[in-house]
Amino acid sequence: MQVPLLRLQCGVNSYDWGKVGASSAAAKFASATPASDFSIQEEKPYAELWMGTHPSLPSKDVETQRSLLDLVQDNQALMSQEISERYGGKLPFLFKVLSIRKALSIQAHPNKKLAEQLHAKDPKNYPDDNHKPEMTIAITPFDGLCGFRPLAEIAHFLSTIPSLRKLVGEEAASHFESTIKGKETSDKEDEQMAHKEALQKAFTQLMSSKPEDIEAQTPELLEQAKSEGDAFAGEGGPSNSGAELSELVQRCNSQFPNDIGLFVLFFLNYVKLEVGEAMFLQADDIHAYMSGDIIECMASSDNVVRAGFTPKFKDVETLTSMLTYNYAPIEEQKMEPKDYPYVTLNVPAYSSASSSILYDPPIEEFSVIRTALNKPGAKATFDGIEGPSIILCTEGKGTISVGPKKAPVAPGFVYFVGATAECVLEAADESFVTFKAFCEL
Protein backbone atom coordinates (compact mmCIF):
# COMPACT_ATOMS: atom_id res chain seq x y z
CA MET A 1 0.00 0.00 0.00
CA GLN A 2 1.14 3.54 -0.75
CA VAL A 3 2.89 5.25 2.20
CA PRO A 4 0.03 7.06 4.02
CA LEU A 5 1.60 10.52 3.83
CA LEU A 6 -0.11 12.98 1.47
CA ARG A 7 0.78 16.66 0.89
CA LEU A 8 -2.54 18.58 0.74
CA GLN A 9 -3.53 21.57 -1.37
CA CYS A 10 -6.13 23.45 0.68
CA GLY A 11 -8.68 26.07 -0.28
CA VAL A 12 -9.10 29.55 1.22
CA ASN A 13 -12.30 31.61 1.27
CA SER A 14 -12.75 35.37 1.18
CA TYR A 15 -15.39 36.27 3.75
CA ASP A 16 -15.45 40.04 4.24
CA TRP A 17 -14.05 39.90 7.81
CA GLY A 18 -10.78 38.26 6.70
CA LYS A 19 -7.42 40.04 6.81
CA VAL A 20 -6.42 41.55 3.47
CA GLY A 21 -3.84 40.21 1.01
CA ALA A 22 -0.58 38.78 2.36
CA SER A 23 -1.41 40.04 5.88
CA SER A 24 -3.82 37.10 6.07
CA ALA A 25 -2.28 33.96 7.58
CA ALA A 26 -4.94 31.94 5.74
CA ALA A 27 -3.78 33.39 2.40
CA LYS A 28 -0.08 33.10 3.27
CA PHE A 29 -0.46 29.45 4.23
CA ALA A 30 -2.59 28.65 1.17
CA SER A 31 0.03 30.21 -1.13
CA ALA A 32 2.77 27.97 0.34
CA THR A 33 1.42 25.06 -1.68
CA PRO A 34 1.52 25.15 -5.49
CA ALA A 35 -1.98 25.69 -6.90
CA SER A 36 -2.75 26.77 -10.43
CA ASP A 37 -5.89 28.64 -9.37
CA PHE A 38 -4.60 30.63 -6.42
CA SER A 39 -2.41 33.69 -6.01
CA ILE A 40 -2.79 36.38 -3.35
CA GLN A 41 -4.51 39.58 -4.50
CA GLU A 42 -3.33 42.44 -2.32
CA GLU A 43 -6.76 44.11 -1.93
CA LYS A 44 -8.76 40.95 -1.29
CA PRO A 45 -9.78 39.66 2.19
CA TYR A 46 -8.80 36.05 2.97
CA ALA A 47 -10.67 34.60 5.94
CA GLU A 48 -10.32 30.81 6.29
CA LEU A 49 -7.98 28.05 5.13
CA TRP A 50 -9.95 24.76 5.14
CA MET A 51 -8.18 21.40 5.63
CA GLY A 52 -10.44 18.40 5.30
CA THR A 53 -13.08 16.69 3.17
CA HIS A 54 -16.06 19.07 3.69
CA PRO A 55 -17.62 19.64 0.24
CA SER A 56 -17.84 23.43 0.66
CA LEU A 57 -14.04 23.70 0.23
CA PRO A 58 -12.48 20.21 -0.22
CA SER A 59 -8.73 19.62 0.09
CA LYS A 60 -6.79 17.83 -2.65
CA ASP A 61 -3.78 15.51 -2.75
CA VAL A 62 -1.05 17.61 -4.45
CA GLU A 63 0.49 14.61 -6.26
CA THR A 64 -2.61 13.07 -7.85
CA GLN A 65 -4.84 16.18 -7.71
CA ARG A 66 -7.57 13.85 -6.42
CA SER A 67 -9.76 15.08 -3.55
CA LEU A 68 -8.88 13.82 -0.08
CA LEU A 69 -12.50 12.64 0.14
CA ASP A 70 -12.01 10.38 -2.89
CA LEU A 71 -8.78 8.97 -1.50
CA VAL A 72 -10.13 8.11 1.95
CA GLN A 73 -13.28 6.61 0.42
CA ASP A 74 -11.21 4.47 -1.99
CA ASN A 75 -8.99 3.24 0.83
CA GLN A 76 -10.78 2.99 4.18
CA ALA A 77 -7.55 1.97 5.93
CA LEU A 78 -6.34 5.58 5.60
CA MET A 79 -8.87 6.62 8.30
CA SER A 80 -9.32 3.13 9.83
CA GLN A 81 -12.30 0.93 9.10
CA GLU A 82 -14.15 1.90 12.28
CA ILE A 83 -13.88 5.66 11.80
CA SER A 84 -14.61 5.39 8.10
CA GLU A 85 -17.82 3.49 8.83
CA ARG A 86 -18.87 5.71 11.71
CA TYR A 87 -18.42 8.94 9.72
CA GLY A 88 -19.71 7.79 6.34
CA GLY A 89 -16.29 7.74 4.73
CA LYS A 90 -15.69 11.44 5.52
CA LEU A 91 -13.06 12.96 7.80
CA PRO A 92 -14.72 13.41 11.23
CA PHE A 93 -13.25 16.90 11.64
CA LEU A 94 -12.69 20.10 9.69
CA PHE A 95 -9.38 21.86 10.45
CA LYS A 96 -9.05 25.57 9.72
CA VAL A 97 -6.86 28.65 10.03
CA LEU A 98 -8.83 31.90 10.50
CA SER A 99 -7.26 35.32 9.99
CA ILE A 100 -9.64 37.89 11.47
CA ARG A 101 -9.58 41.60 10.59
CA LYS A 102 -13.05 42.47 11.88
CA ALA A 103 -15.82 40.82 13.87
CA LEU A 104 -17.36 37.57 12.70
CA SER A 105 -21.11 37.23 13.06
CA ILE A 106 -22.81 36.80 16.39
CA GLN A 107 -23.49 33.13 15.96
CA ALA A 108 -24.09 29.68 17.31
CA HIS A 109 -23.88 26.24 15.72
CA PRO A 110 -26.81 23.84 15.94
CA ASN A 111 -26.77 20.54 17.79
CA LYS A 112 -27.20 17.39 15.69
CA LYS A 113 -31.01 17.24 15.92
CA LEU A 114 -31.49 20.91 15.05
CA ALA A 115 -28.89 20.67 12.25
CA GLU A 116 -30.89 17.87 10.61
CA GLN A 117 -34.09 19.97 10.83
CA LEU A 118 -32.46 23.15 9.51
CA HIS A 119 -30.69 21.33 6.67
CA ALA A 120 -33.92 19.63 5.60
CA LYS A 121 -35.87 22.91 5.74
CA ASP A 122 -33.23 25.29 4.30
CA PRO A 123 -30.25 23.51 2.67
CA LYS A 124 -29.08 26.76 1.07
CA ASN A 125 -28.38 28.42 4.45
CA TYR A 126 -27.66 25.21 6.34
CA PRO A 127 -25.45 23.19 3.97
CA ASP A 128 -25.16 19.93 5.96
CA ASP A 129 -26.95 18.00 8.69
CA ASN A 130 -24.09 17.90 11.19
CA HIS A 131 -23.46 19.57 14.53
CA LYS A 132 -20.43 21.88 14.77
CA PRO A 133 -18.82 21.96 18.20
CA GLU A 134 -15.56 23.85 17.76
CA MET A 135 -12.24 24.60 19.43
CA THR A 136 -10.11 27.70 18.95
CA ILE A 137 -6.34 27.97 19.62
CA ALA A 138 -4.74 31.41 19.33
CA ILE A 139 -1.66 31.69 17.08
CA THR A 140 -1.56 35.45 17.58
CA PRO A 141 -3.30 37.42 20.37
CA PHE A 142 -7.06 37.00 19.88
CA ASP A 143 -10.22 38.58 21.26
CA GLY A 144 -13.88 37.70 20.93
CA LEU A 145 -17.22 37.17 22.63
CA CYS A 146 -17.95 33.76 24.08
CA GLY A 147 -20.90 32.56 26.18
CA PHE A 148 -23.18 34.59 28.45
CA ARG A 149 -21.61 36.69 31.19
CA PRO A 150 -22.21 35.87 34.85
CA LEU A 151 -25.74 37.11 35.65
CA ALA A 152 -24.65 39.85 38.07
CA GLU A 153 -22.60 41.45 35.26
CA ILE A 154 -25.59 41.55 32.92
CA ALA A 155 -27.70 43.09 35.69
CA HIS A 156 -24.90 45.62 36.28
CA PHE A 157 -25.03 46.73 32.64
CA LEU A 158 -28.83 46.85 32.59
CA SER A 159 -28.61 49.41 35.39
CA THR A 160 -25.66 51.44 34.06
CA ILE A 161 -26.44 51.62 30.31
CA PRO A 162 -29.84 53.28 29.73
CA SER A 163 -29.83 52.63 25.98
CA LEU A 164 -29.35 48.89 26.61
CA ARG A 165 -32.23 48.85 29.09
CA LYS A 166 -34.48 50.65 26.61
CA LEU A 167 -33.89 47.98 23.92
CA VAL A 168 -34.39 45.13 26.41
CA GLY A 169 -37.53 46.84 27.69
CA GLU A 170 -38.48 47.63 31.30
CA GLU A 171 -40.66 44.55 31.77
CA ALA A 172 -38.01 42.00 30.70
CA ALA A 173 -35.20 43.92 32.43
CA SER A 174 -36.95 44.11 35.80
CA HIS A 175 -38.16 40.50 35.50
CA PHE A 176 -34.52 39.47 34.97
CA GLU A 177 -33.33 41.55 37.93
CA SER A 178 -36.00 40.32 40.34
CA THR A 179 -35.51 36.67 39.27
CA ILE A 180 -31.76 36.57 39.92
CA LYS A 181 -31.52 39.04 42.84
CA GLY A 182 -29.57 37.53 45.70
CA LYS A 183 -29.30 34.17 43.87
CA GLU A 184 -26.94 35.12 41.02
CA THR A 185 -24.57 32.20 41.70
CA SER A 186 -27.14 29.69 42.92
CA ASP A 187 -26.40 26.08 42.00
CA LYS A 188 -29.98 24.95 42.68
CA GLU A 189 -31.39 23.42 39.50
CA ASP A 190 -34.82 25.07 39.74
CA GLU A 191 -33.27 28.50 40.34
CA GLN A 192 -30.85 28.04 37.45
CA MET A 193 -33.76 27.10 35.18
CA ALA A 194 -35.58 30.29 36.23
CA HIS A 195 -32.43 32.31 35.60
CA LYS A 196 -32.01 30.88 32.09
CA GLU A 197 -35.66 31.57 31.32
CA ALA A 198 -35.32 35.21 32.45
CA LEU A 199 -32.06 35.57 30.53
CA GLN A 200 -33.66 34.12 27.39
CA LYS A 201 -36.58 36.56 27.73
CA ALA A 202 -34.30 39.59 28.11
CA PHE A 203 -31.92 38.50 25.35
CA THR A 204 -34.76 37.68 22.96
CA GLN A 205 -36.30 41.10 23.58
CA LEU A 206 -32.96 42.71 22.76
CA MET A 207 -32.39 40.63 19.61
CA SER A 208 -35.92 41.34 18.38
CA SER A 209 -35.39 45.13 18.49
CA LYS A 210 -36.63 46.98 15.42
CA PRO A 211 -33.85 48.50 13.25
CA GLU A 212 -35.26 51.98 13.87
CA ASP A 213 -35.07 51.46 17.65
CA ILE A 214 -31.46 50.24 17.40
CA GLU A 215 -30.62 53.24 15.25
CA ALA A 216 -32.29 55.54 17.80
CA GLN A 217 -30.39 54.08 20.79
CA THR A 218 -26.93 53.70 19.25
CA PRO A 219 -25.94 57.41 19.41
CA GLU A 220 -26.71 57.45 23.15
CA LEU A 221 -24.59 54.32 23.69
CA LEU A 222 -21.69 55.78 21.69
CA GLU A 223 -21.97 59.13 23.45
CA GLN A 224 -21.87 57.41 26.86
CA ALA A 225 -18.91 55.23 25.79
CA LYS A 226 -16.95 58.20 24.47
CA SER A 227 -17.73 60.66 27.26
CA GLU A 228 -17.41 58.28 30.26
CA GLY A 229 -14.14 56.55 29.16
CA ASP A 230 -12.79 54.73 32.24
CA ALA A 231 -16.05 55.28 34.11
CA PHE A 232 -18.11 53.85 31.23
CA ALA A 233 -20.87 51.43 32.25
CA GLY A 234 -20.19 51.77 35.95
CA GLU A 235 -16.43 51.37 35.37
CA GLY A 236 -17.03 48.23 33.30
CA GLY A 237 -17.91 45.69 35.97
CA PRO A 238 -15.92 42.72 37.34
CA SER A 239 -14.53 41.32 34.07
CA ASN A 240 -13.67 44.32 31.93
CA SER A 241 -12.61 47.92 32.54
CA GLY A 242 -14.76 50.82 31.42
CA ALA A 243 -12.00 51.89 29.04
CA GLU A 244 -11.84 48.39 27.51
CA LEU A 245 -15.61 48.32 26.89
CA SER A 246 -15.59 51.89 25.61
CA GLU A 247 -12.93 50.94 23.01
CA LEU A 248 -14.80 47.78 22.11
CA VAL A 249 -18.12 49.58 21.50
CA GLN A 250 -16.43 52.21 19.33
CA ARG A 251 -14.37 49.62 17.41
CA CYS A 252 -17.45 47.48 16.68
CA ASN A 253 -19.52 50.48 15.66
CA SER A 254 -16.81 51.49 13.17
CA GLN A 255 -17.07 47.98 11.67
CA PHE A 256 -20.86 47.50 11.91
CA PRO A 257 -22.58 50.87 12.52
CA ASN A 258 -25.91 50.79 14.39
CA ASP A 259 -25.76 47.00 14.71
CA ILE A 260 -27.58 45.11 17.47
CA GLY A 261 -24.19 43.50 18.18
CA LEU A 262 -23.11 46.72 19.95
CA PHE A 263 -25.62 45.89 22.70
CA VAL A 264 -24.92 42.14 22.70
CA LEU A 265 -21.42 43.00 23.98
CA PHE A 266 -22.97 43.49 27.44
CA PHE A 267 -24.61 40.05 27.53
CA LEU A 268 -21.58 38.01 26.36
CA ASN A 269 -18.15 37.45 27.92
CA TYR A 270 -15.43 39.52 26.24
CA VAL A 271 -12.41 37.19 26.17
CA LYS A 272 -8.76 37.59 25.20
CA LEU A 273 -6.56 34.61 24.31
CA GLU A 274 -2.76 34.79 24.33
CA VAL A 275 -0.77 32.62 21.86
CA GLY A 276 -1.32 28.96 22.76
CA GLU A 277 -4.48 29.59 24.83
CA ALA A 278 -7.63 27.81 23.71
CA MET A 279 -11.36 27.63 24.25
CA PHE A 280 -14.04 25.11 23.34
CA LEU A 281 -17.60 25.83 22.26
CA GLN A 282 -20.31 23.19 22.53
CA ALA A 283 -23.14 23.20 19.99
CA ASP A 284 -25.67 25.97 20.77
CA ASP A 285 -23.09 28.15 22.58
CA ILE A 286 -23.24 31.78 21.46
CA HIS A 287 -20.02 33.51 20.29
CA ALA A 288 -18.52 36.11 17.96
CA TYR A 289 -14.79 36.19 17.23
CA MET A 290 -13.31 39.66 16.77
CA SER A 291 -9.61 39.73 15.92
CA GLY A 292 -6.44 37.68 15.59
CA ASP A 293 -5.17 34.54 13.82
CA ILE A 294 -6.44 31.21 15.15
CA ILE A 295 -6.35 27.51 14.54
CA GLU A 296 -9.89 26.13 14.59
CA CYS A 297 -10.96 22.53 14.70
CA MET A 298 -14.58 21.43 14.56
CA ALA A 299 -16.87 18.57 13.69
CA SER A 300 -17.15 18.55 9.92
CA SER A 301 -19.91 21.08 9.33
CA ASP A 302 -20.52 24.54 7.92
CA ASN A 303 -23.77 25.26 9.78
CA VAL A 304 -23.79 28.80 11.26
CA VAL A 305 -26.88 30.47 12.78
CA ARG A 306 -26.26 34.25 12.72
CA ALA A 307 -27.98 37.22 14.35
CA GLY A 308 -25.69 40.27 14.15
CA PHE A 309 -22.36 41.78 12.95
CA THR A 310 -22.86 40.32 9.50
CA PRO A 311 -24.15 41.06 5.99
CA LYS A 312 -25.04 37.37 5.65
CA PHE A 313 -28.38 35.63 6.20
CA LYS A 314 -29.60 36.18 9.78
CA ASP A 315 -31.96 33.86 11.62
CA VAL A 316 -32.71 35.64 14.93
CA GLU A 317 -35.70 33.47 15.79
CA THR A 318 -33.68 30.24 15.47
CA LEU A 319 -30.69 31.68 17.33
CA THR A 320 -32.62 33.00 20.36
CA SER A 321 -34.59 29.77 20.65
CA MET A 322 -31.65 27.34 20.23
CA LEU A 323 -29.15 28.73 22.76
CA THR A 324 -28.19 26.89 25.93
CA TYR A 325 -28.29 30.17 27.92
CA ASN A 326 -25.41 28.81 29.96
CA TYR A 327 -23.73 31.64 31.83
CA ALA A 328 -20.27 31.48 33.42
CA PRO A 329 -17.05 33.42 33.92
CA ILE A 330 -14.88 33.19 30.82
CA GLU A 331 -12.15 31.32 32.74
CA GLU A 332 -14.51 28.32 32.73
CA GLN A 333 -14.68 28.42 28.92
CA LYS A 334 -10.89 28.34 28.44
CA MET A 335 -9.30 24.90 27.96
CA GLU A 336 -6.60 23.37 30.12
CA PRO A 337 -4.03 21.86 27.69
CA LYS A 338 -2.60 18.51 28.80
CA ASP A 339 0.59 16.54 28.19
CA TYR A 340 0.24 13.92 25.48
CA PRO A 341 1.92 10.57 26.28
CA TYR A 342 1.98 9.26 22.71
CA VAL A 343 4.63 11.60 21.45
CA THR A 344 8.34 11.31 22.22
CA LEU A 345 10.43 14.44 22.05
CA ASN A 346 14.12 13.77 21.43
CA VAL A 347 15.79 17.07 21.78
CA PRO A 348 19.55 17.82 21.75
CA ALA A 349 20.81 18.54 25.25
CA TYR A 350 20.78 22.11 26.48
CA SER A 351 18.11 23.15 24.03
CA SER A 352 15.42 25.55 25.17
CA ALA A 353 12.22 23.78 26.10
CA SER A 354 10.54 22.07 23.21
CA SER A 355 6.97 21.19 23.96
CA SER A 356 4.04 19.13 22.77
CA ILE A 357 0.68 19.86 24.31
CA LEU A 358 -2.71 18.27 23.76
CA TYR A 359 -5.97 20.18 23.44
CA ASP A 360 -8.58 17.52 24.12
CA PRO A 361 -12.23 18.69 24.00
CA PRO A 362 -15.04 16.52 25.43
CA ILE A 363 -16.13 15.16 22.04
CA GLU A 364 -14.86 12.27 19.91
CA GLU A 365 -14.43 13.93 16.51
CA PHE A 366 -11.08 15.59 17.14
CA SER A 367 -8.20 16.58 19.37
CA VAL A 368 -5.25 18.81 18.48
CA ILE A 369 -1.57 18.67 19.49
CA ARG A 370 0.60 21.78 19.27
CA THR A 371 4.30 20.86 18.98
CA ALA A 372 7.09 23.45 19.22
CA LEU A 373 10.63 22.15 18.51
CA ASN A 374 13.16 24.80 19.43
CA LYS A 375 16.50 23.46 18.18
CA PRO A 376 17.69 22.23 14.78
CA GLY A 377 17.76 18.44 14.98
CA ALA A 378 15.04 18.30 17.63
CA LYS A 379 12.51 15.57 16.83
CA ALA A 380 8.96 14.66 17.80
CA THR A 381 7.89 11.06 17.17
CA PHE A 382 4.13 10.44 17.14
CA ASP A 383 3.05 6.85 17.72
CA GLY A 384 0.72 5.49 15.05
CA ILE A 385 -2.95 5.88 16.01
CA GLU A 386 -6.14 4.11 14.83
CA GLY A 387 -7.35 7.17 12.98
CA PRO A 388 -6.55 10.01 10.53
CA SER A 389 -4.39 13.09 11.20
CA ILE A 390 -3.81 16.38 9.44
CA ILE A 391 -0.61 18.29 10.26
CA LEU A 392 -0.15 22.01 9.58
CA CYS A 393 3.09 23.95 10.04
CA THR A 394 2.69 27.55 11.21
CA GLU A 395 6.34 28.45 11.96
CA GLY A 396 9.86 27.43 10.95
CA LYS A 397 11.22 24.72 8.67
CA GLY A 398 11.80 20.99 9.09
CA THR A 399 10.87 17.60 7.71
CA ILE A 400 8.16 15.00 8.19
CA SER A 401 8.85 11.26 7.87
CA VAL A 402 6.40 8.38 7.60
CA GLY A 403 8.11 5.05 7.01
CA PRO A 404 10.63 5.42 4.15
CA LYS A 405 9.05 8.68 2.95
CA LYS A 406 10.60 11.99 4.07
CA ALA A 407 9.20 15.35 2.94
CA PRO A 408 9.91 19.06 3.53
CA VAL A 409 7.82 21.12 5.97
CA ALA A 410 7.51 24.92 6.07
CA PRO A 411 4.81 27.41 7.15
CA GLY A 412 1.56 26.62 5.35
CA PHE A 413 2.55 23.07 4.41
CA VAL A 414 -0.31 20.64 5.18
CA TYR A 415 0.02 16.85 5.33
CA PHE A 416 -2.51 14.04 5.78
CA VAL A 417 -1.12 11.08 7.78
CA GLY A 418 -3.03 7.81 7.57
CA ALA A 419 -4.09 5.56 10.43
CA THR A 420 -1.47 3.39 12.20
CA ALA A 421 1.45 5.30 10.59
CA GLU A 422 4.18 6.49 12.94
CA CYS A 423 5.22 10.02 12.03
CA VAL A 424 8.43 11.90 12.88
CA LEU A 425 8.80 15.67 12.71
CA GLU A 426 12.35 17.07 12.76
CA ALA A 427 13.24 20.74 13.14
CA ALA A 428 15.71 22.47 10.85
CA ASP A 429 15.13 25.84 12.56
CA GLU A 430 15.25 27.35 16.03
CA SER A 431 11.45 27.44 16.23
CA PHE A 432 9.43 24.83 14.36
CA VAL A 433 5.73 24.86 15.26
CA THR A 434 3.13 22.39 14.00
CA PHE A 435 -0.49 21.55 14.84
CA LYS A 436 -1.78 17.99 14.44
CA ALA A 437 -5.54 17.47 14.34
CA PHE A 438 -6.59 13.84 14.73
CA CYS A 439 -9.43 11.48 15.52
CA GLU A 440 -8.97 8.16 17.28
CA LEU A 441 -11.92 6.33 18.84
Ligand SMILES: NNC(=O)[C@@H](O)[C@H](O)[C@H](O)COP(=O)(O)O
Ligand atom coordinates in the same frame (compact mmCIF):
# COMPACT_ATOMS: atom_id res chain seq x y z
N1 LIG B 1 -16.52 30.50 15.20
N2 LIG B 1 -16.04 30.35 13.93
C1 LIG B 1 -16.70 29.61 13.05
O1 LIG B 1 -17.73 29.05 13.33
C2 LIG B 1 -16.11 29.48 11.66
O2 LIG B 1 -15.72 28.12 11.47
C3 LIG B 1 -17.14 29.91 10.64
O3 LIG B 1 -16.79 29.54 9.33
C4 LIG B 1 -17.27 31.42 10.72
O4 LIG B 1 -17.77 31.75 11.97
C5 LIG B 1 -18.22 31.95 9.70
O5 LIG B 1 -18.49 33.26 10.16
P1 LIG B 1 -19.47 34.16 9.32
O6 LIG B 1 -20.68 33.32 9.13
O7 LIG B 1 -18.77 34.49 8.04
O8 LIG B 1 -19.72 35.36 10.18
Ligand SMILES: [Zn+2]
Ligand atom coordinates in the same frame (compact mmCIF):
# COMPACT_ATOMS: atom_id res chain seq x y z
ZN1 LIG C 1 -18.38 29.53 15.32
